[in-house]
Structure formats: C-alpha cells, structure tokens
Amino acid sequence: MINNQLISIALFAGAFGLDLGIEEAGFYTVSVVEIDADATKTIVLNRPYLSESAVPRDIRQVSAQILLEEGGRVLKLGRPLLPGEVDLITGGPPCQPFSTAGKRGSVIDPRGSLFMDFIRIVQEIQPRFFLMENVKGLLSSPIRHRPHNKRGAGYPPLEADEMEGAALQAVLTEMKAIGYKVAPSLVEAADYGVPQTRARVIFIGSQKSEIISLPKPTHDRNGLKGVPIWLTLRDALVNLSDPKPEYVPYSKQRLKYISLLKEGQNWKHLPDELKPEAMGGAYKSGGGKVGFYRRLSWDKPSPTVTASPHQKATDMCHPVELRPLSIREYARIQTFPDNWVFYGSVASRYKQIGNSVPVKLAYAIGKHLYKLIKDEKLQSTNYEQISFFEFEQFKNLIELKQGKDKVSEQFHEMLAYALKNEVDFTPKKARSLASYFADITDFLEAKEENIKNLKSISGKNVLKLTDEEIIKLSLYKKSGFLSAELTVAENYLAVISRVFTQKQLDMVRSLSLKHLNPNPFLIRALNLDTPDEVVRLNVYMAATRSIVTSMGFFIEDLLVTSSDTVEKAPKKSGWDLVKTSGDGEKSWLQIKSGPNNMDKDQVVYWAEKIQDKVKEGDKAYIGFTYGKRTTRTVTIGLLKQILPDWEMQTLIGKELWNFLSEDPDYSSKLFEVLRKSAHQVLHQNSLSEEIDSCATRVTDEFIQEFGDGVQGVSNYINSIF
Structure with missing residues (x-):
C-alpha cells in the first residue's frame, strides 16, 4: 500500500477483464504482462498510463x-516499488491444457509451464495476496x-501423476512452498451478478496465516437465500445500443439448420431426418453436444462465453436473429462496460472477450480483498475461519473426482442439520459451528479444547460453547453416527433417517391416554x-397419523440429498424438484409416492406441464418413489393412455432414485x-415393538x-359423553 492506495500488478492480463473488476473494487494496477499484441493495444486504448508495460512480452x-520499476514510475515515486509494497498480483496462466472444451495433452505438468513464472514473480514481489483464475x-x-x-x-x-487431480495437487504444493496460505474454490460467475453460467477455479493466496473465503453470492439460481435470481441474457442485453452489430456471419450451410430452430433450442430439436446431415461425424460421438446449432434463450443466463461464438461446437446464436452474438453483446455478457474498447479483428476481439x-466476478472478489486489507468487516460465504485449520485441510475444497467428498454447501448443511437435530444445538449455533470444519474428518478429529472457545484469525472469540454442550458434542463424535468412510450425501441420508425414526420413537413413547382421546362412537x-x-387400536391410529404426516417430508x-445437482423447485413453478446437469440442462420432476396416486385429471394436467417444459428445451418427468413399471395399476393405465412417450417421461421406483443420484x-x-x-436409534427393537409397549x-x-x-x-x- 502506497499513500493509502492499494497496488496491484496484472500477469496474463488479456483484455483486462479481471483487473478492471479489481480496479473498480479499489485497487490501482501499476504494471501488466501480456503477450498478445491486440490485447495489449486494448489495454492501452483504455488505460493509456499503462503504455510502458502494456506491450507484447513473454512473461x-x-x-x-522490471515490474517493480514500472510500478514505481507509474506512481511517480522516484524509485522502484519494494518487495512487500504490492498488495495484489492477479493472473490466469493459459488454461488450454486443462480446458474441458478441448483435447488434453499427454503431459500437463504445471511445474513446467507458465504457471511457474506466476509463482516466481509472486515469490519475488511478495504481495499481500495473489489471485489466480483457471x-x-x-x-x-x-x-x-x-x-x-x-x-x-x-x-x-495408475501412478500418482496419472491420477485425476494430480495437476491441482502440484499447483497447491508450489503455492504452499513459497509461503502462502491458499484457499482454492470452484465458483459460479452467475452467483455474482454475471448473466452467464461460467464455473471457474479461483485461488486466493494469503501471505499471512488466514484462509480467505469467497464473498457471499449476490444472486441465486432460483432466487432463494435472500438474494435475487440469476440474471438472464435479456437482463444482459437490455437497452444495449448496437445499431451495426459486428460479428462473423454463418455460412449458408449453417443457416440452413439454424433457421429451423427457435429460441432456446439446439441440434436436438432439428427434424430427425436432418440431424445426421447437420452434425456430420459428431452425430455418433459421445457427450451432450449441447453447443451445436445452439440458439440462446432470452430468459436464461447465457452459457459460458468462449473464444468464438460461431464455431460448430460452441454456437452462441442470437435468440431471434440469424447470427452469432455481436462483439458488444459478447462484452455485455462478460460484464464489460459499454465504453470499453477492444482492438483487433472481429475474431481477435471475440477471443479477448x-x-x-467477467468483470463483476472480479469486482466481487476484489472488493472482498480490499475490505480485508482495509480491515473492514467481511461478508463471506463461511464464518471466520479458525486458526488451527492447516493448508492440507483445505485440499478438499475442490472436488477432485477421486472418490473424496468435496467440502461444499451440502457438507455444512448436513453437519448443521445433525448438530441441531441430534445434539440439540440452536439453529444459529449449529450453523456457526458447522462452518468451521472442512470435512467430516476435521469435525471428528478436532480437539475439544480447540472447539470450546473458537477464535477467528484476529484472535476474537466468535463462538463459545458451554461445558454441557462440549460434553454432548464429544459424545456425539464418539457415537459413530457420522462416518468419514461415507460420502457427505450418505451421511446426510443417515442423519435424516435417524431424525425421522427418532421423532416417531419419541412420539410413541410420549403417548398417554389424554393424547389418544378415544372416540366413543368408534368404540361401540x-x-x-x-x-x-x-387403547391398542387408538395407539396404532395415532402412530399411523404421525408417520404418514412426516413421511412426505422425509421422502x-x-x-x-441424493445428489448436489438436485434441489427443490421454486414454489411458483408447481414442480417438486429440479435437477441441473453439468452442462446446465434442467430436468423437472413431479413426485408421487407410489404408482397408484394419480387420477385422470392429474395425469392430464401433468402431461400438459411436461410438454410445456419439453418445448422450452428442458426435460420433465413424473417420478414415483416406489413401485415397478410392470405393476398393473389404474394410474399406470392412465399414463399409458394420456402421456405421450410415457415410458420416457416417467421414473418409477429404482429408476427415480438412480436417475437423481x-x-x-x-x-x-x-x-x-x-x-x-x-x-442406531431402535437398536434391536422395531417401532412396532415400541408401539406394543406403549399400548x-x-x-x-x-x-x-x-x-x-x-x-x-x-x-x-x-366420563366423556
């Protein structure tokens, strides 16, 4: 920090999107490194004061x-900046080797790549923080x-370096080796006001001992959690003045097929006889191929913006016009301001953008770091992290796809739910305590003396537990109810199941004659x-009422909790659940208990709802939690008569559970x-035996x-009549 000004240096600066957001958050960029000639000219056009460093150069x-000297000249210090005076270094080393959109090479060792130059410069300049995106x-x-x-x-x-996630582990090891604490996170840009679904890995490295969490999301997929719903393409392009849109036009051959599609559709909606011709060799290849001949939807966030909106596999066709998105539309989706000028050919500008x-994502993270440096109160996704967490405990913040659980919202929800319902903590205290643990092992192995008076990185007591609460927590950890050998989802299922069973057991054991109030007419x-x-009849009736009432919520x-891709559908939609695949495809579900729970009017109603969703480009199903497709019931007979392709639009019994998970x-x-x-709850007894005992x-x-x-x-x- 110089003269109360936060200083940043941009590596792999590109068109300055990351650093523009950082700048808007309160940092001042004093030097940039970028090898692409057009991108450096873009920077100079918009930030002339960086003309000395914004020249094409290889990092x-x-x-x-050199970077410290350039910074000193920009700040007119009369001397170079010194190591430790820079607050932030940003950068995104080239991502092509890791991109899921392209073919991966046979050797992807970050230790032999430009990533190590990023590490080299961070080590020598010693910024307070570094921010790396990939x-x-x-x-x-x-x-x-x-x-x-x-x-x-x-x-x-497979050897260790052939395992999935080995490159990430190498990255984290190198970051730790230069003395930085690192908090890697997988973020969704749409959660921060970007009108685009764009998942990216963010590494925040801290020179001090704290682990830095991400800022709280400002938006939510379904508008829950007290924040607005994700922004859409319509939100992005509203009031955009683009009278002469610049774009690369489609060929006549491409237009032949795209002209047949409506807003929100892709190649899957072409007539069946045209699909092989339109797709060529890709027709029989694997994968969802959702980007082929894709027309965007006004009322959904844009898919991930790539280096080109007109390539066959990454089509970004305008919802109603027969053209790809224009340069300015592309920039709006990436949340660049309208006055930001891009230099180069249309193809070059597409690539830069x-x-x-996204500028808004960078701003959210930058503002978070700015407040921390300025010692302002943070609003983060987690509560303040306790100091006894070590670097290794954060490795699982990212899902490595190696059978290990990712530390996720689901884990913290599960642990908070368990602490509230099985340890009898207040909801607030349960949520607070759960947020301190990275995974189940951390929770089970944490020492009581560390938990009793949890401290933030500043040394402030932020959660104080009583001796009684510590005893209950210790007993719970030893109970075996939570297991590090199970996934987060499996532990969550177990907790939910125990809570349900315990509630039924408590209800039965609490029954007394005054609760039953037997009906004299029924007796006679x-x-x-x-x-x-x-008594026996009325005890069974009371137990049945309680179980039936609770069963729907339990199921x-x-x-x-069967998968982190499944969530409750918005109430206004009328659907019960929605499952979102990795490529953003949604599947809507109406859930019924068994295959005989629908009359004709219900089947007709949901058949229409399913067709509406299919027209929107989504999938939709009626799901039955148990039963078999071969079962002869009135409902299945009605489905066969009324619902087109009923076998493709129903999920029965195992099909439902296996589809969701x-x-x-x-x-x-x-x-x-x-x-x-x-x-675990009933031991050797059954609830039926408990009911008999109650009777x-x-x-x-x-x-x-x-x-x-x-x-x-x-x-x-x-006595009563």
Missing part, C-alpha cells in the same frame, strides 16, 4: 524487478494422461369391549443406510383410571 523474459478442468487433470485403452486388466495401476474473467361401532382393545429430504447402485445403498440408521403402558393407565373389562370401557364412555 518468461520478464523479471520481478478453468474447471484443472480440478480433474492428471499430470500425465494414460490413454483409456491402456488401463484396467492387464495394465499396471471470451478468455476474460367396532365392538371394542376391553381397555386393551380400545422429499431423501430425494433432495446418477448412481446405478444408489437404491441399494439407500436401503442399507435406512436399515443401519434405524438400528401396554397406556392400557394400564386406562384401567387405573376407569377400571378393567366391559365396565371399564363403559366408565370411560360415560
């Missing part, structure tokens, strides 16, 4: 001292890629002549979790108050 030939593909990239036809039986096991970090109509007959919770063995795992959870106890209560036999029943009736 491998740039020393830290593509999602980095999370699962090996260092050496072994062809799939050389894996499995007859081949040696597509490779940028059913010829119930003894206290045992009266819904099980469905939602994307695990063909999920239903088997689910029942095993339910069985074990019930055993015996309440019968004794009845006899004590009203007498035994027929006379006792008559005495009871006379």
